[in-house]
Amino acid sequence: xxxxxxxxxxxxxxxxxxxGRPHRGGSLSRMSxxxxxxxxxxxxxxxxxxDQASWGEFVALYEPLLVRYICKKGLEEHDARDVVQNIFISxxxxxxxxxxxxxxxxxxxxxxxxxxxxxxxxxxxxxRTKAIEEKLRxxxxxxxxxxxxxxxxxxxxxxxxxxxxxxxxxxNPPTWACFEEHLLKxxxxxxxxxxxxxxxxxxYVYAARVMARVREQCEAYLEDVGNE
Amino acid sequence: MNNAIACPSxxxxxxxxxxxxxxxxxxxxxxxxxxxxxxxxxxxxxxHALRGTIKMKPVSVPPSRxxxxxxxxxxxxxxxxxxxxxxxxxxxxxxKELAIKLxxxxxxxxxxxxxxxxxxxxxxxxxxxxxxARIYDLDFHDDLPFLAMEYVxxxxxxxxxxxxxVPPRTAARLVAEVARALAVVHQxxxxxxxxxxxxxxxxxxxxxxxxDFGMARLRHxxxxxxxxxxxxxxxxxxxxxxxxxDAAIGPRSDLFALGGVLYFLLTGKPPxxxxxxxxxxxxxxxxxxxxxxxxxxxxxxxxxxxxxxxMAPTPNERYPRGEDLADDLERYLTRPxxxxxxxxxxxxxVVLVGIGIxxxxxxxxxxxxxxxAPKDTRPAxxxxxxxxxxxxxxxxxxxxxxxxxxxxxxxxxxxxxxAVLVHVNGNGKVxxxxxxxxxxxxHTTLLFPATEDTRQAFERDVPGTEVVLxxxxxxxxxxxxxxxxxxxxxxxxxxxxxxxxxxxxxPEEVPLQSRSTFGEGKVEPIATVESRxxxxxxxxxxxxxxxxxxxxxxxxxx
Numbered sequence: 001x002x003x004x005x006x007x008x009x010x011x012x013x014x015x016x017x018x019x020g021r022p023h024r025g026g027s028l029s030r031m032s033x034x035x036x037x038x039x040x041x042x043x044x045x046x047x048x049x050x051d052q053a054s055w056g057e058f059v060a061l062y063e064p065l066l067v068r069y070i071c072k073k074g075l076e077e078h079d080a081r082d083v084v085q086n087i088f089i090s091x092x093x094x095x096x097x098x099x100x101x102x103x104x105x106x107x108x109x110x111x112x113x114x115x116x117x118x119x120x121x122x123x124x125x126x127x128r129t130k131a132i133e134e135k136l137r138x139x140x141x142x143x144x145x146x147x148x149x150x151x152x153x154x155x156x157x158x159x160x161x162x163x164x165x166x167x168x169x170x171x172n173p174p175t176w177a178c179f180e181e182h183l184l185k186x187x188x189x190x191x192x193x194x195x196x197x198x199x200x201x202x203x204y205v206y207a208a209r210v211m212a213r214v215r216e217q218c219e220a221y222l223e224d225v226g227n228e
Numbered sequence: 229m230n231n232a233i234a235c236p237s238x239x240x241x242x243x244x245x246x247x248x249x250x251x252x253x254x255x256x257x258x259x260x261x262x263x264x265x266x267x268x269x270x271x272x273x274x275x276h277a278l279r280g281t282i283k284m285k286p287v288s289v290p291p292s293r294x295x296x297x298x299x300x301x302x303x304x305x306x307x308x309x310x311x312x313x314x315x316x317x318x319x320x321x322x323x324k325e326l327a328i329k330l331x332x333x334x335x336x337x338x339x340x341x342x343x344x345x346x347x348x349x350x351x352x353x354x355x356x357x358x359x360x361a362r363i364y365d366l367d368f369h370d371d372l373p374f375l376a377m378e379y380v381x382x383x384x385x386x387x388x389x390x391x392x393x394v395p396p397r398t399a400a401r402l403v404a405e406v407a408r409a410l411a412v413v414h415q416x417x418x419x420x421x422x423x424x425x426x427x428x429x430x431x432x433x434x435x436x437x438x439x440d441f442g443m444a445r446l447r448h449x450x451x452x453x454x455x456x457x458x459x460x461x462x463x464x465x466x467x468x469x470x471x472x473x474d475a476a477i478g479p480r481s482d483l484f485a486l487g488g489v490l491y492f493l494l495t496g497k498p499p500x501x502x503x504x505x506x507x508x509x510x511x512x513x514x515x516x517x518x519x520x521x522x523x524x525x526x527x528x529x530x531x532x533x534x535x536x537x538x539m540a541p542t543p544n545e546r547y548p549r550g551e552d553l554a555d556d557l558e559r560y561l562t563r564p565x566x567x568x569x570x571x572x573x574x575x576x577x578v579v580l581v582g583i584g585i586x587x588x589x590x591x592x593x594x595x596x597x598x599x600x601a602p603k604d605t606r607p608a609x610x611x612x613x614x615x616x617x618x619x620x621x622x623x624x625x626x627x628x629x630x631x632x633x634x635x636x637x638x639x640x641x642x643x644x645x646x647a648v649l650v651h652v653n654g655n656g657k658v659x660x661x662x663x664x665x666x667x668x669x670x671h672t673t674l675l676f677p678a679t680e681d682t683r684q685a686f687e688r689d690v691p692g693t694e695v696v697l698x699x700x701x702x703x704x705x706x707x708x709x710x711x712x713x714x715x716x717x718x719x720x721x722x723x724x725x726x727x728x729x730x731x732x733x734x735p736e737e738v739p740l741q742s743r744s745t746f747g748e749g750k751v752e753p754i755a756t757v758e759s760r761x762x763x764x765x766x767x768x769x770x771x772x773x774x775x776x777x778x779x780x781x782x783x784x785x786x
Contacts, residue, residue: 049320056295059303085304085316089325092301092318161281184279186246201239208239215274 043107043224047095065158069151070119087118108155108225112147155225163217171210178203179210235264245271297328297369300376316379325379334371345373352442355416359409361439380437385425389493396528399493404557405436406486411550413441414479423485424464425492462508463498464488467541470512480543483553487538494531495521515541530560647700648707654692654785656720658711693721693757697780703773717764722753724784731757733780735769738762757782
């Protein structure tokens with residue numbers, strides 16, 4: 001065992017998708033440079049006016065989630081994108097007064113509430129067709145104050161998806177291929193290695209390295225979202 | 229985790245994740261180390277979750293959309309055009325929503341255009357009017373100039389009109405609002421050059437808001453090719469602009485395009501619409517648009533006339549200023565509701581609407597003075613009293629000064645209509661007064677008094693309560709024996725007090741003023757005048773053939 005490869009899982013009490021408590025500080029060693037930048041709370045960074053990159057990252061992470069979720073509630077993508085603009089405006093207005101640290105899961109619920117209100121406002125502000133109205137009613141039980149399970153599912157999926165995208169962007173392609181081909185697609189390490197001209201052991205090392213980065217990235221986002 | 233053999237690293241565990249055979253040492257370690265068993269389970273479960281996202285339908289953020297422009301945070305795209313993209317954004321600390329127009333053309337740090345642009349931005353930021361979407365800021369984002377503007381939530385006029393038809397009255401109001409906003413733009417020496425429905429937004433209060441008024445001034449930043457010396461949309465473009473006669477392009481070119489917007493709202497189509505842009509441009513150059521489309525039933529003649537005047541082929545024939553167009557539209561709007569309803573319910577064959585009694589500066593040659601219409605009466609009947617070279621409207625001129633005041637009336641009659649003017653003097657004597665038709669902008673102007681003779685007769689009339697009544701009809705038979713009718717209904721009216729307000733007569737009503745305006749002792753004559761005018765109104769409404777319109781006023785002549 002080489003100290004160059006951290007044991008992320010040891011610090012973990014829950015699987016990634018269940019949103020465990022994050023690994024804090026510690027010996028992130030070689031990947032720490034890349035990871036550290038993103039491992040602190042995105043919401044916290046968003047409130048720092050010096051942090052120019054955080055808003056773009058926030059939008060990239062959450063816009064697809066919101067569009068997808070709102071479309072599932074019965075809106076066309078075009079309308080969903082309008083609603084998402086309103087959600088972002090609300091968020092940016094309310095964010096300064098949002099308390100980050102008071103318990104887990106607040107942002108998850110809060111974001112859902114802002115989304116819910118924005119969809120309801122949108123529906124109110126225009127003449128809805130009967131079809132949309134019915135679809136909305138089905139997708140959205142009247143008086144619902146808490147996020148539905150679909151929200152949690154979509155939120156988690158999006159975070160995993162985006163975390164992988166982020167890691168892929170800053171990982172060199174052969175290293176990424178080891179992770180993708182071997183771990184995600186389940187192909188044999190030796191087979192993947194042969195294609196890439198690498199020994200199977202190297203494939204395992206690279207795959208593990210990428211996996212660690214992905215988990216780290218997920219944790220950073222999941223910390224914001226929390227989970228009850 | 230205090231096993232004799234150290235716990236394996238992730239990559240040593242990895243083969244086991246995907247079902248490959250693992251090193252025997254690791255396998256036996258796992259067997260005895262519950263912590264590593266837990267790790268393996270977590271790893272597998274994470275991997276399962278990650279694999280679950282692969283099948284997701286991709287929803288992307290448009291990659292070209294910046295997250296920030298200058299200090300502003302972008303929340304979405306609003307529009308994208310050939311020269312610029314428009315984004316919705318928010319000021320990071322001021323909580324203000326903005327629309328940001330980001331040019332596609334870089335202007336280098338050392339370019340001469342920079343100071344020019346900054347100066348233009350300062351000028352545009354000064355333009356403020358409820359009918360304009362304000363410009364707050366002009367700056368550069370990676371050498372791309374951008375304008376930060378007020379964000380107006382609402383559809384543009386094209387979409388607004390596509391969603392539901394715009395009634396003529398609403399069309400008139402919206403166009404009047406834009407005309408007032410344009411006036412402010414023009415006062416600052418800015419010509420819009422691209423007035424069209426897409427550049428007019430309807431905000432949440434229903435008000436029209438003009439956007440993009442700075443583009444003509446900033447064109448050298450937005451398009452460095454210099455090709456679009458007089459850009460704009462050919463579908464609404466003034467002929468001189470379509471012909472690129474730069475010297476002739478001015479505020480009236482914008483008013484032409486705004487007339488085109490009115491045309492679009494009334495007829496449902498833009499004035500110039502060819503198969504190709506080149507065809508459209510050709511039509512615009514020749515000012516060839518279908519004027520007859522404005523004659524269809526349901527389009528008020530008054531609005532048609534305003535539209536045609538705004539869209540006159542030569543700039544000099546058009547409204548000189550935005551205010552003038554707005555004034556005309558607002559005059560149309562302040563006509564009594566009943567009158568319009570009467571017009572709209574009449575048969576399609578009878579094209580109605582139309583006596584606006586304007587004013588006539590007789591022999592003054594000083595041009596037309598627009599009197600402020602009194603708010604507490606019906607402003608549609610504007611009669612001008614000429615006194616010592618001054619033009620006053622009737623309500624402000626009372627009491628009349630005997631022997632010196634002259635009463636002047638101009639009624640504008642649509643070409644298809646006939647009209648009469650009835651005068652009742654202080655003794656109750658009814659006369660059908662001759663008038664002169666004079667062709668003006670698409671309608672007939674009825675001048676009264678028309679000749680020196682009638683003026684004499686009119687001026688020397690006896691003291692008492694005078695009445696002037698204008699009627700129009702498709703069929704002149706509607707005027708048969710109208711003198712007798714007026715005589716029968718009005719008779720000799722009691723003398724109104726010299727300072728009393730005029731009493732107006734419209735098909736809708738004779739508004740009652742007697743109770744609120746005067747002390748008890750004086751109520752009587754006014755009430756009688758009102759009641760007799762109301763009788764006359766009923767009779768005029770019931771005539772066959774029908775009168776299209778009528779309008780009258782009673783006022784005291786001392």
